[in-house]
Amino acid sequence: MSTLSEHTGNGNPTATRLQQEDTKGRIDGVLRNFDVLPSRFDRFIFRYIYIYLICLLLPGASLIIPPINSQLISQPQAGTFLLGLGVVALPMVVIISTIWLFNFWRKRSPKTLRELFEKKRIYIPNGDADPSYLRFLENYRDALGSPKRYFLSGFLMIPVVSLIVYELVVILSVVHLNIFAAILFVVGELLVGLSYLGGAYCLGIVTLAVYISGWYVRKLMRAFELRIQPFHTDKCGGLKLLGNFCFGLVTPLLIGSGLIIGYIFIFFISASISGIRIDAVFLVIVAGSILLLLLLFGVPEIILAFILPLRDIHIKMVSERETDEDTYNAHIEALREEIQSLLNNNMLEEAKVLQEKKALLETLHNPYPTWPFSIRSKIFSTILGASGSILIGMVSAAVPIILPLIFHNR
Secondary structure (H helix, E strand, C coil), X not given: XXXXXXXXXXXXXXXXXXXXXXXXXXXXXXXXXXXXXXXXXHXXXXXXXXXXXXXXXXXXXXXXXXXXXXXXXXXXXXXXXXXXXXXXXXXXXXXXXXXXXXXXXXXXXXXXXXXXXXXXXXXXXXXXXXXXXXHHHHHHXXXXXXXXXXHHHHHHHHXXXXXXXXXXXXXXXXXXXXXXXXXXXXXXXXXXXXXXXHHHHHHHHHHHHHHHHHHHHHHHXXXXXXXXXXXXXXXXXXXXXXXXXXXXXXXXXXXXXXXHHHHHHHHHHHHHHHCECCCHHHHHHHHHHHHHHHHHHHHHHHHHHXXXXXHHXXXXXXXXXXXHHHHHHHHHHHHHHHHHHHHHCCCHHHHHHHHHHHHHXXXXXXXXXXXXXXXXXXXXXXXXXHHHXXXXXXXXXXXXXXXXHHXXXX
């Protein structure tokens, strides 16, 4: 008895159809269960991470604020609790915002991958794209499940542990606390530290998922051709979903970076105005760690997960546009030559018919788009989002410093 592969190799149409249906069924199965967080543990963590962060941070901050204020504030103020809460808790806004935006993109990514396949936005010339797309999805899923993400999370946890240990040593050596107050302070520092360690773990997972996703967008462009529809209502040739996928990768980084830059900038300015004494070593450690992380993770992430994938998509779309324009120009030129030949032979009626056809083709022709998004609206929304996050970061840093001054004046 011959096998299915033999029937397929012999060109059996029934076997070929069954194989295609099997491939589509496997693609549907992968997409139905697809998640950029392939680990059940990570999915559980990212679902309840907000509760974990807040429930550890707030009690911890309430325990460590009094000794921190006694060290930083030159004279007692009525609103020092707000100041301490802002210093300890507001950076967590950056982490929560980044994770929330990532979760929003993460829930939409399976829909994007499904629409690329079902709406036939990608294809292979003179070939069946289904097996290649199945391999692409399986490799993408396997890459996301790589244990390397835990090493990245561990690397991000090192600065958090260093800052917590440094703050414990400095505060306990400078501020004279009784045993009970010291125990409460240490417990508070541990709670805050555990909260930020959880945030660092999630940021490591987010960073690697974004890197891998950007890399696989580039692999998608190398493996498939784009089917562009110049008259599509999204004004992007039907590829707006791909552009949104890329912008979703970089949005958590842009918003998070804007928040933290605004927070640091206005905090140090307000601190100098309000008389807060900031330890120079602590300042170097905090500012240096943040700038180092942005340099090591932020800049490469923007380049590798956003700029390069969009460039590859743009190159592919430009190539499709040039091919279409060459075909269109050749067709119009052939009609023009034929019309001229008819005119030379005084065949006016035939020339008029071809002229109408040429005019109709020129009217119906629409140039292919070259970007998978509306350039003007996306640039505007990106600038607005980044500048808005910086402004929010400034306001968030200024409020807990200004309020104590208001309360003190009263």
